[in-house]
Amino acid sequence: MADTPNPIQIQKFLGGVDYPATKDTLVSHAKDSGADGNVLDALQKIADKEYDSPAAVSSAVSDA
Template sequence: MADTPNPIQIQKFLGGIDYPAKREDLLSRAKDSGADQNVMDALEALPDREYDSPTAVSSAISDSNS
């Protein structure tokens, strides 16, 4: 991925989501919040599992881009 969105950008589009949340829930919330394709691509690249906090999402995005 060329331009990985920073955690603040991603969390802006996930505001109000209840954790734990599955990848599908994260994608749905981001889409409903008007996330750009860069953010959607980052979320789609996440492993399909439950995330228990915004920090877990950010860590998984960082890990998937290393």
């Protein structure tokens, strides 16, 4: 999907997150960091679980 943000865009808005982090924590942190709609949509589509690293989040976004 062309609108899916790349991992660098996503991680830009997740800087400072303490891992492991839940999906809700990631979405909330991204919102607070000023993430755009594409990034928020991508994060809202990932599985509702704990993520142990930025790489795990990037992988989940690319698989969503």
